[in-house]
Amino acid sequence: MSMMENIINFTINGQNVEAKKGETILQVARKNDIYIPTMCYISKTTPCASCRLCSVEAEGLDGFVLSCNTPPTEGVAINTNSNDLERERTNIMKLYDVNHPLECGVCDKSGECDLQNKTLEFNVEQQNFSAKDLSRPIEHWGLINYDPALCILCEKCVHVCNESIGDDAIDIKFGGYSSVIIPKNSDKLDCTFCGECIAVCPVGALVSSNFQYTANAWELERIPSTCAHCSGGCSLEYETRDEGIFGDKEIYRVKNNFEYTNLCGAGRFGFDFNNKATKDEAAFSKAVSAIKEAKAIRFSSMITNEEAYILGELQEKFGMKLFNEDARLFASFMKAYSTVSGKKHHSGSLDAIKQADAAIIIGSRVATDNPAVRYALTTASRHNGAKIIYAHPMEDALMQNTVTQNMKHEVGTEEGVIALLANAILKDADLETQERAFFDDLDLGYLGAECNIGEEEIAQMMLSFKRAQNKVLIIGADIMAHAKAKNIAKIAAIIEKYSAFSLVVIPSEVNTLGVSLINKLDIDEDIIDVVGYNAKGNFVLSSLEFANLSIPSLNQQEGTFVSIDNQVLPTNVALDFKGYTLNDIALSCGIKHKNTIDCTKMLGSQSGFKEIEFDALENFLTSHGDDKRGYILDEVNCKMNGKLEAVDTLPEFNGTVIYHSNPVLQFNAYTNTTKQLERDTSLRGSAQFAQAAKISDGDTVEISFGAQVIQRKFKLDADLKGTIALNPTFDIPVDLRRYKFEKSKIVRMTNE
Amino acid sequence: MNTQAFNDRNVNDSYYMVDIEEYPTDGWGRFKRVIKRTFRGELFVGLWVVLREMLKFNIHTIQYPLEKMPIGPRYRAVHEMKRLWESDAERCIGCGLCEKICISNCIKMDTKIDENSRKEVSEYTINLGRCIFCGYCAEVCPELAITHGGEYENGSEQREHYIDYNGMLTPLEMMTQGKQQEFEGFGAITPHEDARMKKTPLAY
Numbered sequence: 001m002s003m004m005e006n007i008i009n010f011t012i013n014g015q016n017v018e019a020k021k022g023e024t025i026l027q028v029a030r031k032n033d034i035y036i037p038t039m040c041y042i043s044k045t046t047p048c049a050s051c052r053l054c055s056v057e058a059e060g061l062d063g064f065v066l067s068c069n070t071p072p073t074e075g076v077a078i079n080t081n082s083n084d085l086e087r088e089r090t091n092i093m094k095l096y097d098v099n100h101p102l103e104c105g106v107c108d109k110s111g112e113c114d115l116q117n118k119t120l121e122f123n124v125e126q127q128n129f130s131a132k133d134l135s136r137p138i139e140h141w142g143l144i145n146y147d148p149a150l151c152i153l154c155e156k157c158v159h160v161c162n163e164s165i166g167d168d169a170i171d172i173k174f175g176g177y178s179s180v181i182i183p184k185n186s187d188k189l190d191c192t193f194c195g196e197c198i199a200v201c202p203v204g205a206l207v208s209s210n211f212q213y214t215a216n217a218w219e220l221e222r223i224p225s226t227c228a229h230c231s232g233g234c235s236l237e238y239e240t241r242d243e244g245i246f247g248d249k250e251i252y253r254v255k256n257n258f259e260y261t262n263l264c265g266a267g268r269f270g271f272d273f274n275n276k277a278t279k280d281e282a283a284f285s286k287a288v289s290a291i292k293e294a295k296a297i298r299f300s301s302m303i304t305n306e307e308a309y310i311l312g313e314l315q316e317k318f319g320m321k322l323f324n325e326d327a328r329l330f331a332s333f334m335k336a337y338s339t340v341s342g343k344k345h346h347s348g349s350l351d352a353i354k355q356a357d358a359a360i361i362i363g364s365r366v367a368t369d370n371p372a373v374r375y376a377l378t379t380a381s382r383h384n385g386a387k388i389i390y391a392h393p394m395e396d397a398l399m400q401n402t403v404t405q406n407m408k409h410e411v412g413t414e415e416g417v418i419a420l421l422a423n424a425i426l427k428d429a430d431l432e433t434q435e436r437a438f439f440d441d442l443d444l445g446y447l448g449a450e451c452n453i454g455e456e457e458i459a460q461m462m463l464s465f466k467r468a469q470n471k472v473l474i475i476g477a478d479i480m481a482h483a484k485a486k487n488i489a490k491i492a493a494i495i496e497k498y499s500a501f502s503l504v505v506i507p508s509e510v511n512t513l514g515v516s517l518i519n520k521l522d523i524d525e526d527i528i529d530v531v532g533y534n535a536k537g538n539f540v541l542s543s544l545e546f547a548n549l550s551i552p553s554l555n556q557q558e559g560t561f562v563s564i565d566n567q568v569l570p571t572n573v574a575l576d577f578k579g580y581t582l583n584d585i586a587l588s589c590g591i592k593h594k595n596t597i598d599c600t601k602m603l604g605s606q607s608g609f610k611e612i613e614f615d616a617l618e619n620f621l622t623s624h625g626d627d628k629r630g631y632i633l634d635e636v637n638c639k640m641n642g643k644l645e646a647v648d649t650l651p652e653f654n655g656t657v658i659y660h661s662n663p664v665l666q667f668n669a670y671t672n673t674t675k676q677l678e679r680d681t682s683l684r685g686s687a688q689f690a691q692a693a694k695i696s697d698g699d700t701v702e703i704s705f706g707a708q709v710i711q712r713k714f715k716l717d718a719d720l721k722g723t724i725a726l727n728p729t730f731d732i733p734v735d736l737r738r739y740k741f742e743k744s745k746i747v748r749m750t751n752e
Numbered sequence: 753m754n755t756q757a758f759n760d761r762n763v764n765d766s767y768y769m770v771d772i773e774e775y776p777t778d779g780w781g782r783f784k785r786v787i788k789r790t791f792r793g794e795l796f797v798g799l800w801v802v803l804r805e806m807l808k809f810n811i812h813t814i815q816y817p818l819e820k821m822p823i824g825p826r827y828r829a830v831h832e833m834k835r836l837w838e839s840d841a842e843r844c845i846g847c848g849l850c851e852k853i854c855i856s857n858c859i860k861m862d863t864k865i866d867e868n869s870r871k872e873v874s875e876y877t878i879n880l881g882r883c884i885f886c887g888y889c890a891e892v893c894p895e896l897a898i899t900h901g902g903e904y905e906n907g908s909e910q911r912e913h914y915i916d917y918n919g920m921l922t923p924l925e926m927m928t929q930g931k932q933q934e935f936e937g938f939g940a941i942t943p944h945e946d947a948r949m950k951k952t953p954l955a956y
Contacts, residue, residue, distance in 0.1 A: 105847035105895070106847060106871040110847075128953055209865075213870075214863060214865075244874075245862055245875045245877050
């Protein structure tokens with residue numbers, strides 16, 4: 001009965017409660033809806049224990065116990081209410097109020113401020129403490145403003161920055177009453193500007209510089225939705241208000257449930273990508289006839305499931321083709337995976353990563369590709385001491401605090417790397433003869449040499465994984481366009497099947513996964529008569545600029561996405577769109593849905609979707625942090641007829657190689673249109689790259705790769721090493737069919 | 753509170769009947785009443801008073817709109833925005849409470865951060881066509897910035913009638929002349945305010 005030993009029985013206010021091993025008194029109290037006030041506690045990090053408001057009495061003990069970081073002992077009687085505690089809490093609030101500027105009238109936090117709430121809650125009627133006030137100038141840190149005079153030093157921001165985000169960019173400068181929050185090891189704040197510190201700040205000390213003083217908490221309408229920038233599927237709330245005194249509704253800010261979830265800066269600050277249009281009847285009738293005559297529709301994965309479904313109906317009705325290379329490659333990867341694993345969906349999730357104590361990530365510069373995965377890895381690293389292996393041709397400075405072992409391999413050799421990893425992981429696994437034969441046939445010496453991964457690196461990894469219980473293999477979006485993607489998928493499936501590893505495959509765009517499940521996609525041919533839906537075409541329906549017919553963008557639509565967790569998540573209308581939608585076009589083409597969201601229940605059980613109406617989907621987290629957002633796809637069993645292919649010669653990439661990877665906070669053409677997000681469109685490379693390409697910092701260069709020739713400014717980046725440069729794709733899209741690393745020719749443009 | 757006094761319906765002690773002559777019940781009686789009222793001469797009493805006062809040139813009426821009565825300080829007419837006596841700076845801090853409390857939704861405002869990192873009101877209008885001059889905005893204002901003035905002539909030919917921030921703001925020349933009027937209605941400082949204040953300890 002090992003389960004019984006891990007349960008601790010005790011009482012809170014006379015109520016019998018039980019704690020699991022490792023739970024604190026506060027956690028048990030909250031689970032049982034017993035109220036203990038806190039100022040500095042935040043569920044997703046380790047306790048800050050700075051406010052002491054959560055003090056409780058334990059029978060038989062003199063003085064108070066901090067409930068946030070104290071585990072209960074068997075049989076202890078805890079009391080959360082007494083006159084002594086009440087006096088203690090009132091005094092704590094009085095101390096917080098010493099010299100707190102009386103500027104609630106203008107403060108952004110007024111109306112949702114923990115300090116206001118608790119000051120009133122504990123009846124602070126008069127102040128009997130004082131301290132000599134200090135001059136504390138306001139700090140301007142780009143997207144974030146910090147007012148030290150308002151700061152109560154709860155340390156929440158420092159904890160989330162370090163434990164949840166992984167930037168580790170801020171710190172406390174201790175100095176008694178003069179303590180302040182400062183950028184860590186730097187004069188200016190140097191971070192990824194996720195803004196999580198703003199979210200958790202209980203007072204108005206850390207605020208969004210763009211939002212500051214523009215609106216009050218009570219004026220804003222809150223619309224729960226899902227972030228539309230990457231496949232992380234982070235929950236967020238758009239907050240809208242009329243702009244100015246005669247203006248239309250605009251999004252003023254984005255907030256997240258910071259108690260349990262994280263949000264990156266693109267979600268938080270990149271919200272103004274909505275489209276404006278009126279009903280243009282001429283353009284609409286042209287669009288209808290263009291679709292009727294089209295040979296194909298090309299679309300991007302920045303689309304809801306319902307729109308994708310309607311496109312599928314159009315495809316069937318008019319016998320046309322559907323092009324979406326991003327989703328097609330993802331689908332073919334997952335299909336190959338299914339033939340070995342026998343399951344349609346990968347087994348892992350962001351939660352699995354958070355709870356992992358060992359992880360391997362391959363094929364993704366994850367900090368910029370998918371911040372949600374990065375934050376999950378950060379949590380795993382800080383809370384479980386997870387060993388994290390980062391297999392990529394380039395090291396990432398943003399991951400250096402999280403990754404325990406960089407496994408730097410040669411460009412293009414991912415197949416070899418994963419074969420080597422599988423060989424080590426499945427050394428003692430009970431494989432079928434055919435599968436064992438695959439591993440026996442591997443030429444380990446050749447693979448090691450070509451991948452540039454030494455035996456000792458693999459041995460070190462296996463040693464660090466020795467005591468791990470929850471292991472995750474994360475496959476990034478780089479792999480999808482790899483020439484041997486299918487074989488990589490099969491090897492990943494073998495690892496998942498025969499070891500304790502769960503698998504997470506990162507879809508590249510917000511709804512790549514959904515589209516790959518809903519649509520029958522064709523290989524993109526460069527034909528004419530293609531209607532583009534948020535993509536290139538002869539007739540373009542788009543929510544971006546240069547559209548023949550404007551359509552709503554993702555924060556103006558109802559619908560669902562499928563996230564990296566295989567979770568169907570609802571998105572809602574934050575702002576009205578006055579023009580035409582895809583459903584209007586479908587209606588004119590004879591496909592009758594009253595609303596786009598009528599398709600939510602038709603998405604198809606063969607892919608794991610449930611027959612649930614859109615309006616029946618919830619979108620919230622409970623006060624205990626339980627996820628009540630949409631639903632998880634049902635597991636679908638598939639035929640297991642896949643065979644591993646022998647790993648042949650690995651490709652070689654020499655010379656100047658560029659890697660298509662966006663800078664922090666930029667993902668796509670939508671983030672590119674937002675006002676607050678920084679737009680660094682330069683080609684970034686190391687000094688070594690500059691030397692090899694014979695260019696220097698600030699040069700305008702012409703980059704040729706594949707069939708594309710583009711011009712960019714070159715920027716030296718001290719954080720980068722090696723002969724691979726980073727080429728952003730959010731401003732100039734690249735061919736999604738091609739592997740993300742490209743041999744390229746780089747020529748300096750002559751200055752005139 | 754004891755409500756017995758309110759529920760006591762026994763009015764015999766303190767109430768008395770007014771002495772009203774009987775109403776006529778028949779046609780003849782009614783006819784007599786008409787004749788009596790017609791030739792009583794009360795009309796000429798009134799006319800004589802007017803004639804007497806006219807001859808004395810003792811006129812009490814005001815020649816509106818040429819002449820106007822002074823308005824009481826607590827009167828709630830068109831809003832004013834006050835300035836600080838010390839610095840002539842605008843008192844309004846843009847907290848938005850007047851907008852929130854307004855029960856007829858006639859106040860709308862927009863704020864922004866200014867170059868000194870202070871909150872600044874960028875747009876502010878009151879739709880006088882909707883305003884019911886209840887005085888809540890002046891009462892809730894923590895800075896005594898928005899108040900009611902004595903300007904009651906706000907007729908317009910349209911139902912919507914907006915005044916903006918600068919239209920309400922005390923002109924600077926009025927400040928230099930010290931002519932800004934303080935509002936004494938609800939929300940203003942009462943004479944015994946100092947006695948009510950609890951002081952923060954300043955030990956240093």
